[in-house]
Structures are given as C-alpha cells and as structure tokens.
Amino acid sequence: MDFFFLANLVITCGGTAALLTRKRFKIMKTISVLALVSGCLIGFADALARLMVPGNSTAAVDLMQISPLSFRMDTLSAFFLVTIYAVCGLSALYSFHYMDKPEKTLRTAVNTLFFSLLIVSMALVVTADNMLTFMLAWESMSLSSFFLVIYDYQSAENRKAGLLYIVFSQVGAMFILSGFGLIYGQTGSLALIAASLSDPLKTAVFVLCFVGFGSKAGIFPFHVWLPHAHPAAPSHISAVMSGVMIKTGIYGIVRIYSILDLHTALLGEIVVITGMVSGVLGVVYALGQHDLKRLLAYHSVENIGIILMGIGIGMIGVSAGQPVMAVLGFAGGLLHVLNHAIFKSLLFMGAGVVIQKTGTRSINALGGLMKQLPVTGITFLIGSLAISGLPPFNGFVSEFFIYMGSFRGVALNQTAMVMGVMTIVSLAIIGGLALACFSKVVGVVFQGEPRTQAAADVDEKGKTMLLPMVVLAAACGFIGVFPRFFVIMALKAVGAMELGYGRIPLEPFLQTTTHISQAAALFLVVLAVIMALRMLAYKGKTVTRSGTWGCGFTQPTVKMQYTGASYAASILAFFKPVAPLCEDHPPIKGRFPQKTHYHSHINDIAERYMGRAVVQPIRWLFDRLHWIQHGDIHLYIGYILAAIVVLLFFV
Numbered sequence: 001m002d003f004f005f006l007a008n009l010v011i012t013c014g015g016t017a018a019l020l021t022r023k024r025f026k027i028m029k030t031i032s033v034l035a036l037v038s039g040c041l042i043g044f045a046d047a048l049a050r051l052m053v054p055g056n057s058t059a060a061v062d063l064m065q066i067s068p069l070s071f072r073m074d075t076l077s078a079f080f081l082v083t084i085y086a087v088c089g090l091s092a093l094y095s096f097h098y099m100d101k102p103e104k105t106l107r108t109a110v111n112t113l114f115f116s117l118l119i120v121s122m123a124l125v126v127t128a129d130n131m132l133t134f135m136l137a138w139e140s141m142s143l144s145s146f147f148l149v150i151y152d153y154q155s156a157e158n159r160k161a162g163l164l165y166i167v168f169s170q171v172g173a174m175f176i177l178s179g180f181g182l183i184y185g186q187t188g189s190l191a192l193i194a195a196s197l198s199d200p201l202k203t204a205v206f207v208l209c210f211v212g213f214g215s216k217a218g219i220f221p222f223h224v225w226l227p228h229a230h231p232a233a234p235s236h237i238s239a240v241m242s243g244v245m246i247k248t249g250i251y252g253i254v255r256i257y258s259i260l261d262l263h264t265a266l267l268g269e270i271v272v273i274t275g276m277v278s279g280v281l282g283v284v285y286a287l288g289q290h291d292l293k294r295l296l297a298y299h300s301v302e303n304i305g306i307i308l309m310g311i312g313i314g315m316i317g318v319s320a321g322q323p324v325m326a327v328l329g330f331a332g333g334l335l336h337v338l339n340h341a342i343f344k345s346l347l348f349m350g351a352g353v354v355i356q357k358t359g360t361r362s363i364n365a366l367g368g369l370m371k372q373l374p375v376t377g378i379t380f381l382i383g384s385l386a387i388s389g390l391p392p393f394n395g396f397v398s399e400f401f402i403y404m405g406s407f408r409g410v411a412l413n414q415t416a417m418v419m420g421v422m423t424i425v426s427l428a429i430i431g432g433l434a435l436a437c438f439s440k441v442v443g444v445v446f447q448g449e450p451r452t453q454a455a456a457d458v459d460e461k462g463k464t465m466l467l468p469m470v471v472l473a474a475a476c477g478f479i480g481v482f483p484r485f486f487v488i489m490a491l492k493a494v495g496a497m498e499l500g501y502g503r504i505p506l507e508p509f510l511q512t513t514t515h516i517s518q519a520a521a522l523f524l525v526v527l528a529v530i531m532a533l534r535m536l537a538y539k540g541k542t543v544t545r546s547g548t549w550g551c552g553f554t555q556p557t558v559k560m561q562y563t564g565a566s567y568a569a570s571i572l573a574f575f576k577p578v579a580p581l582c583e584d585h586p587p588i589k590g591r592f593p594q595k596t597h598y599h600s601h602i603n604d605i606a607e608r609y610m611g612r613a614v615v616q617p618i619r620w621l622f623d624r625l626h627w628i629q630h631g632d633i634h635l636y637i638g639y640i641l642a643a644i645v646v647l648l649f650f651v
Contacts, residue, residue: 015116040089217249235352279305288602
C-alpha cells in the first residue's frame, strides 16, 4: 500500500501548501491544485491496478501503543478508491478557475486544506480494517466536509445548512457506533469481524448501521441535510460530496452486509423498500425545485435509491440461492455508484459555471444560455441524458443490470416476485420523472431567451472549469457504448464480498446492454450527420430570422416562456399527498389592480417532521449543555480526569 499512502501524503501536502503560500494567490492555487491532482492521479492508478489484480494489501500503524490503525485494500475498497480519486482529481482541477477570488485568499486556502483532508479521509474510510480506524476516518470526513459546507459562513442560510449537516452526521455516527458496540460486546475485538454473532444480533447490527450509513448517503427520511448542504458549498465541493462522499455510506452498507454473513431476505427487503421510497420521492422533490443546486441535490437522493434497489435485489438473490440475480443486482448497484459519480459531478460543475457567470441559482431567472455557454450546455445535456438512464450513456448500463436482476426475481417465490415487480415499476417511474425534470432544466435554463439581464451577457472563460466537464461527458458516452471493462470492474468489486459463487455467465446480459447502447449511439451519429449536411447545404446562403406565428399576437415577451413551476405543475399535482405545494399569490382586486406576484415551493414532508423530531430536540439539549463549554482549560482537564476515574469502575 505504499503508493496509496504516497498519494494521500501528496494530497495532504497540497492542502497544507495552500495555507503556507496564501499571501501569493496565484502561486497558492497553482501549487495546491497541482499537488491535489498529482496525488489523485497516483491514487487512481494504484487503485485501478489493484482492482484488476484481485488480492488484499494490509498495513498498520500503532496509535500511541494503545491500538493499531489497521488498513486493508481489497477489490471493493479499490473500486471505491477509483471513484474517489477520479472525481476529486477533476474537481480539484475545476477549482483552479472556479475559486478565482483574490479578495478571499485566506478563505480559499482554508477551503483547499479541508478539501485535501476530505479526500484523504474518504480514502481512509474505504480502507479502514478495524472499528477505531473506521470511526476516526469517518469523523475526519464529516468534520472536514462540515467546514467546506460553511465556506460562505457569513450567510445565515449556509450556517443553517452546516448545522443540519453536522447534526445528522453525528446522529448517524452514533448509530454506527452502536452497531459496532454490539459487535465488540460479543467478540471483544475491534476487528471488523462479526460472523460469530447470533442471527437476531446480526439483524440488529445491520439495522443500526444501515440507519447510520444511510444518514450519510442521504436515504429518505435522513436526507434532510442534503438539499441544504449541497447548495451552500462551492460547486466543486458539491460535486465531490454528491458524487463520492455520500457513496461512503453505500460502501458502509455493503461492507457491513459482507462482514455479518447473514443471508436473509429481510435485509434485502429493507434495502429495496428504502431504495424505492428514496428514489421516487427524491425525483418528485427535485421536479418541484426552482433552485438549480437544490434540484441536483434531490437527484442525489433519487440515485442513492437506485443504488440501494440494486444492492437489495442482490441481497434477495443471495438469500434465494440465485447467483445470477445476486450478481446482476450487486454489479448494477456498484456500477451505478461509479456512473452517478461521473454524471452528477458533471451536472454540479455545469451548474457551477452557470451560477458563477450569471450570479443566480434561480432556474426561472435564466434562459438562452446554450448560445453563450455552448460547452457547458452540451456537456450538461449529456449529463442530463445519462442521469435519466437513456442509452447510449452510462446511466442506462447500470440501471439495465438492475432491471435484469429484478426480472430474475419475478420468477421466484412470492416475496422475491413482489420485490422484483416493485423495483421494476419504481425504476420506470423514476426514469420517466427524471427525464421530465431534466427536460425542464435544459429547456428553461439553456433554451429559449434570457429571462433576466443576468443571463443575457455571459461568457465561457475558464479552461480548467471546462476541461473536467468535457472529460466527464466523454466518460458518460464511452461507458455507455463500451461498458465491458467497467462491468468487469464492478464484478471484481462484487468478488470481494465472498458470496461463494464462481464465474457467473453474464455475457448474454452484457451483449444485450452493449447492442442497445450502440444502436442508440448509431442513431445519434446519423442525427449528427444530418445536422452537418444541413449546415453544409445552407453554407453561403442568406438566412433570415423572424418571429414565429403568434396566433395574432405580435409582441411576445420573455415572461411568456414556460417557467420551471408551470412546466412541472401537472406532474406534481399527482404527487400532492407526499409533496404538498405551498403557493403565495395575493388575489387581483379592483378595477385598477396593484402589481402582484406568484411564488410556489414544494414541501419536503421529511424535512417538516424530521426537523421537529431530530434537529429541534438536539438543539434544545445543546443549548441546555452550553454552560459546559466555558473556555477554562483547568476545568477541561478536570473533565478528563473525572472521565478516567469513572471508566476505572468499568474496566
């Protein structure tokens, strides 16, 4: 694991160098970005090599001669490391021009430091080999990302987002710690080994850890922090948090399932049902958003739901003794981890360009940006097609595998059949709603005419922002058309779960997926050729422009275009019981009515009730305990001594 630690050392040095060179803004950015990108490249190459050559690598470091910090890299860890390093490296490159504010030199340097710590802590989470190592890395990840969320701490909204995030992070950590405590209480060891536990205890451990990891992953209803934190953070941080950080929760769920060695249908049913609820409600709430980054944040909830459905189908396949179903589910879920990291990072980067150039996150204030931001518009369109699960892009491949695994379940017993049918229906609903949502975003933001002056005069300067987006967009197409290598990567990761299966014949499914994607790619090529021929035919000819037929009305304005709210209104009306609409529209009265307005927003039922059930009680408790934090070092030392004395009675 020498190259793994070297990569993390280089990344940490890049973050530290940002603080040391903060007085020279351009030098600071250049050195730190080069170090972060270089470290990620080293880590990516090492993880990819270890993924393709199965085997375990271990390392240990003594922690004050009390307990070793143990690390182990198998193919499951390597798969997640490939995703982490790839997205973080591109995000670091993106940040070079995105964080171009010399007046905020110190804040930019601190942001870079915590960004480097976030990358390293995520890498340590997926390689931790005992409970102590895991929890230290997990807390480091949570704290570093908290400081990234409150980058713009002067905003009250951002401080609220940071508070929500840290509350749910710590509550989730308590659930994980409780699960680990049950394991330690039975085994007396900090090692992540739990096969000797009784089945009821294993179920309790899984449920506790599922809630804890699910809180970080953003599953419903523990996703409340997510639509607040992602818009608050800088866009390249949003790309990392949504693309890879929340996937550490998925890693934790898969790893604890593998450790417990409990192959019962109940666990799969819990995961599938949670995935269905998260997926459907996530995309419904996304459809009702007017803030571009909040909309993308809710799509993270949706895609976590898709991943969970794949993993749950895999678990049900294992419990039913159906190897093909199991491998299709797990491979589809893990491949969607990679695919979602690619297209969601692309979408957040595209949103970052739009927000930086226009100064607004409001979808209804934009329009016509495809003309001024062609690279951003085209790459965002590719990401939108990919996240909607359409061929020939990467989102289709992973979702198709989950579909195939679900169809396998339809032919089994009653429970597996019900779970399979519900997964198929949920995936179809999610795909249709996602397509509607992104047709709204692309149509309102990039098509039509600018709705405000902010969207009228923009440019596309900043090559280091555009290059990562082009790379990610190319990856969406390449994985979709040539999925074989990436499916093999997912299968290598599944192999680390030691399900006891040999080589599973997935070639027919892979061929079907490839043929569908290549047919769709051929259609796009033909369309591109037709457009090129049209341009050639009109070359050198005079092309005039005039208004379209307006049904007798000859003076249209930009206010007559569809808004995001009007476009989605009919769909959201169907989901009103779970997504109640709040409208602010004073009635028009009198012969000479005054100027009025219309505002609407969708209420997240989880946010409404989880805020009362979790956030408010915790804030009340902390307010009552505030007297403990008084700033006197002598009393702090006294607390430590008192804790040691109390512990002596139990040890």
